Amino acid sequence: MSATVDALRRAALARLSAHDDSPALDARLLLEHVLEVNHSWLVMHGQDVVPPAARQRFDALVERRAAGEPLAYIIGSVGFWTLELSVTPDVLIPRPDTETLVEAVLDEHDTAPRRLLDLGTGSGAIALALAAERPAWAITATDASPQALACARSNAARLGLTRVEFALGPWFQAVGDGRFDIIVSNPPYIDADDAHLGAPELKHEPQAALVAPDNGLADLQHIVAAAPRHLSAGGCLYLEHGAEQGPAVRGMLRDWARVETIVDLGHNDRVTRAVRPDAVACA
Numbered sequence: 001m002s003a004t005v006d007a008l009r010r011a012a013l014a015r016l017s018a019h020d021d022s023p024a025l026d027a028r029l030l031l032e033h034v035l036e037v038n039h040s041w042l043v044m045h046g047q048d049v050v051p052p053a054a055r056q057r058f059d060a061l062v063e064r065r066a067a068g069e070p071l072a073y074i075i076g077s078v079g080f081w082t083l084e085l086s087v088t089p090d091v092l093i094p095r096p097d098t099e100t101l102v103e104a105v106l107d108e109h110d111t112a113p114r115r116l117l118d119l120g121t122g123s124g125a126i127a128l129a130l131a132a133e134r135p136a137w138a139i140t141a142t143d144a145s146p147q148a149l150a151c152a153r154s155n156a157a158r159l160g161l162t163r164v165e166f167a168l169g170p171w172f173q174a175v176g177d178g179r180f181d182i183i184v185s186n187p188p189y190i191d192a193d194d195a196h197l198g199a200p201e202l203k204h205e206p207q208a209a210l211v212a213p214d215n216g217l218a219d220l221q222h223i224v225a226a227a228p229r230h231l232s233a234g235g236c237l238y239l240e241h242g243a244e245q246g247p248a249v250r251g252m253l254r255d256w257a258r259v260e261t262i263v264d265l266g267h268n269d270r271v272t273r274a275v276r277p278d279a280v281a282c283a
Contacts (some may be wrong), residue, residue: 002049002050005031005042005048006046008031009027009031009042009046012030012058013027015062016065016066019067020066026065027062029075030058030062030065030074030075031058033075034057034061061074067200068200068204069204073093073204078093078094080094080098080123080125080129081125081132083128083132083159085125085128085155086155086158087123088147089206090145090206091122091151091152091209092123092206092209094122096265097264097265097268097270098125098126098186100262101126101186101240102126102129104262104273105184105238106133108236108273111134111135112136114134114136114137114181115138115179115181115182116140117140117141117175117178117230118139119142119184120143120186120188120209121141121149121152121166122148122186123151123152124141124153124164126141126184126186127139127141128155128156128159128161130184131161132159135163138165139164140164140165140178140180141165141167142167142168142174143174144168144169144170144171145208145209148206148209149166153166171226172230179230179235180231180232181231181232181235181236182235182237182238183223183230183236183237184237185238185239186240187212187223188209188211188212189216189217189220189240189242189245190210190242191212191215192213194216197210216245217245217249217252220239220252224252224253228276228278231276232276234275234276235276236273236274237256237274238271239271239272240270240271241272242269243266243269244269246261246272253272256275256277257275257276258273259272259274260273260274
């Protein structure tokens with residue numbers, strides 16, 4: 001049985017309404033993905049009949065979304081900062097909250113050459129966003145997962161951000177004795193017993209990139225403890241963390257200088273930055 005573009009869109013909206021926070025948007029994006037068109041085309045061609053093969057593929061993707069699979073994994077990409085990043089189930093899906101970290105770094109540091117380390121880069125979101133904005137910076141991105149690092153490398157190549165270097169290994173082991181002017185990280189910070197882990201979408205994401213021991217604070221504590229040995233004089237550390245973890249992270253940094261927590265667009269504590277303990281300036 002034939003179906004038009006508009007009919008499929010309405011059917012998908014009805015199917016997703018009980019399972020999705022943004023059913024209309026997701027229905028549209030899935031249809032654009034399957035038909036390889038943009039929003040304007042959908043509007044202008046609403047009465048066009050969709051070929052049976054495309055309809056079957058669209059119906060299958062809608063069912064995956066209704067079952068809770070993240071849209072970004074289904075279509076294979078997500079927008080972050082000014083970039084369109086490819087994502088796979090081997091990496092966390094970059095969230096808008098993480099743009100708070102990118103913005104904080106850019107606000108504090110000008111375009112002069114600097115060395116920056118991104119620990120646990122995943123898809124490469126933070127490193128590549130900063131590379132796009134600061135062409136003179138020497139950026140190194142690490143991850144303990146070979147699959148995640150392959151995803152980040154692929155994104156860098158596709159975006160033409162080939163000056164970013166990638167290193168495989170857990171945290172600072174990937175860079176040996178390397179020193180940097182800026183270190184950034186969005187490490188795992190969710191407690192294993194956190195109720196949010198039961199959300200359907202989070203069940204599809206790599207748990208090793210989400211969960212940390214000690215109430216979600218273990219990896220943050222490890223980075224704070226090791227960072228001074230890898231920061232140059234005046235070097236700055238930027239850490240993304242959970243909305244309730246600001247006090248704990250500031251406590252880890254009590255011997256550092258210029259400790260400050262920055263809120264995200266929802267006014268939640270999201271990023272804490274500090275200067276290496278023996279330094280007094282970040283710029």
